[in-house]
Amino acid sequence: MSQDICIVFHSGYGHTRRIAEAIADGCQGRLLEIGGDGELADDGWQHLERARAIVFGSPTYMGNVSWQFKKFLDASAAVWSRQGWKNKLAAGFTNSAGINGDKLSTLQALFTLSQQHGMIWLGTGMMPSNTQAATRDDLNYLASFSGLMAATPADASADEMVAGDLATARGFGTRIVEVGRLFHAGVQ
Ligand SMILES: Cc1cc2nc3c(=O)[nH]c(=O)nc-3n(C[C@H](O)[C@H](O)[C@H](O)COP(=O)(O)O)c2cc1C
Numbered sequence: 001m002s003q004d005i006c007i008v009f010h011s012g013y014g015h016t017r018r019i020a021e022a023i024a025d026g027c028q029g030r031l032l033e034i035g036g037d038g039e040l041a042d043d044g045w046q047h048l049e050r051a052r053a054i055v056f057g058s059p060t061y062m063g064n065v066s067w068q069f070k071k072f073l074d075a076s077a078a079v080w081s082r083q084g085w086k087n088k089l090a091a092g093f094t095n096s097a098g099i100n101g102d103k104l105s106t107l108q109a110l111f112t113l114s115q116q117h118g119m120i121w122l123g124t125g126m127m128p129s130n131t132q133a134a135t136r137d138d139l140n141y142l143a144s145f146s147g148l149m150a151a152t153p154a155d156a157s158a159d160e161m162v163a164g165d166l167a168t169a170r171g172f173g174t175r176i177v178e179v180g181r182l183f184h185a186g187v188q
Pocket of ligand 1: 016060
């Protein structure tokens with residue numbers, strides 16, 4: 001497991017957790033789950049302190065992050081006040097039922113969080129699969145550049161998620177490792 005990359009996320013029903021796991025697969029990152037009460041364990045905060053890259057994830061609920069993720073976000077003000085995450089790499093992901101579902105708002109909330117913390121935001125850097133020949137199982141079918149998007153039909157269980165979204169998430173994890181290497185090589 002990479003000690004450098006943490007994936008901190010909330011998931012109400014397990015779908016966003018599977019995306020988080022696929023990203024972790026791609027980057028060998030450490031998974032930190034925000035509980036149903038919106039709390040992150042103390043050692044989770046310590047891992048975030050030590051990480052060089054933090055990937056933020058939330059399901060889209062009512063066109064935004066879940067209240068549990070917002071509670072974590074507000075709690076991070078203590079870190080913000082001493083700019084504890086400044087210059088770490090940041091990235092974000094979300095999953096919702098609709099192909100659109102207003103989930104760009106969620107990514108924008110995660111981006112704003114990263115900028116308040118003085119972090120350096122990474123998009124997907126992935127070309128979209130947006131031709132007539134493209135299928136739902138192709139990489140970045142949702143054509144998101146700002147961060148990783150996944151869509152899971154409202155009646156699908158976490159075991160029935162779209163394979164292409166999980167593959168896209170693994171690729172996103174790989175990109176975070178690649179950019180992390182470039183970034184840290186450049187500043188040393
Ligand atoms: C309270 C609530 C609000 C939701 N709002 C949206 C929404 O705005 N757009 C959307 O596409 N899906 C919405 N959904 C569907 C979830 O995004 C979807 O079920 C997602 O897979 C849940 O992820 P999770 O299992 O990680 O919690 C909503 C679900 C809930 C429970």
